[in-house]
Amino acid sequence: MEADVLCHDLSSFDEQYPATLIPLTFESHGDQLIGRILVAQGAGPHPTILLLHGFPGNEQSGDLAHIFRRAGWNVMSFHYRGAWGSEGAFSYTHSFEDVPAALRMLKTEQMQEQCRVDPEQIVLIGHSMGGFAALFTAATDPSIRAVASLAGFHLGRFAQELRQDPLLVESTASDWDSSLAALRGTTGAQLVQEVLDHAEQWTLNHYMDRLAQCSIFLIGGSRDTVAPLHVHHTPLIAALEQYSASHPSPTNATLPQIGARTPAISSTILPADHAFSDARVALAQHLLTWLEKVKHADGSK
Template sequence: MRVLLFILALLVPAWTAQAQEVMPPTAVFADPPGDPTHPPQLVQVRYRTGGVDVPARFFVAAGSEAHPTVLLLHGFPGTELNLDLARVMQRAGWNVLAIHYRGVWGAPGQFALGNTIEDARAALTWLRDPDRQAQVDTSRIVVLGHSMGGFDTVMLGDDAEVAGFVTISAWDAGAESARLSSPEARTAAEPEFAEDVSFTNMTFASMADEIVANAEAWDWSRNASEMAGRPVLVIDSEDGLAPKGDAVVAAVMGSGGPAPTRLTFKTDHSYNDHRIALASAVTAWLQTTFH
């Protein structure tokens, strides 16, 4: 089984990649050897954020040692959870904490874009709890986010203890303020967001108000520049968000690098016909970067 991957900084600096046909990592298509003493697990957990306990899934890799760990952040509202990626990373020896946010899919608390950033920070605190040191290698925690989860990932660039970052079709929420600043613009934009908003306990009006109020705090390039000094993988598709990924790369490079790995796939926002390629790219990058 061969998958066409665009390999960038795994081998060469950003912007000079060439397409290569490569075998996907074994974890993409094969189960690991059994470990009857310390088998892999899927554990239902709750993490504390904003005064409530929010559900999450903790995929624990096999083996007795502390494992590198991914914090997996889904998009808005979470139709695509990317749990197939979680399983591949688990088979590759990584723990994965896949969280929900407050106020979405029945989780307690109030949903807000700013709250999703706080929720992600709270999930990192949960992973770093001393009670989990036997399972989690806190020196190798990587934040991976898709769409709105990519927005949260960029906003976590100021967390100096995060070892690396992965953005997949990241959404620049702050940039939406430009088209939500007038009543007429909001009326035109509301149908685009209505269905997703309906899965949360937030209103479109409150979301628009929050975006406009935080346009400066959520400045994309400034926050992305704070990821500098750590490995970064930026993945995009043909969904129109690639310029935001380019801006992440430019911001990191402008703050001293190192050069992020930059991948682009010819598919849609959910990577529906590129799931194997996506899992291969993410897992290969993790294994190569944090071996």
């Protein structure tokens, strides 16, 4: 990785294998989804990030995608069913089903040949709902060995908050209704009910045995009022650390040494809001450092 990828273009150009952007469409449960992949310069194969946006997707982290590409990573992003022009109806369930469909797309021979994807080195990074989707996918897909959640929104934990406060149910439905301009096929009330109906399934604490086998990086914002730390960040970190401490695994020895106490778990809090609006450079730097450790732990040069 070049030292200045945060703010400088690459110093050389590979005419045979240039960096490029390729638009994508792929199918998930009968609907066509819209996406793109930023392909890193060089012959590859390249480690690849699947970058997941949140609900409704106003922050799509394009700045991070370009930085990661300059650091040698391919970056794929896409829109869930019913979001931002993708076919179908939006729901949280559909979104979590769409992530495995995107992973299958990334691992095809076509993507390996055309985009120089290394199917053995795919990392999930998600923001807000996308952070939860990344963790939930890692909890059910053993091929995922590294995942970063940025201001992740823990839907199962939020369901507990909703059950305890009828006024929160009403205000959340109203807030989510106001965020549907780029989405179709749902309402705020339907989404709230979906969270309540899946409270147990979407509680990440039930998947500690699998998550403990991953390299996990959680980043929160100290001024986040959408996914406040005391609900969505701190309890999850505590649960992960407690499980890892009480269930030592030989697998952890192969994971990046991130953090002195728990090699597979890392976290940090930035002085920022939910979108990390005034901490984008710091956010990128933290992620680059973690990605380098993940890449080298997998045996890459």
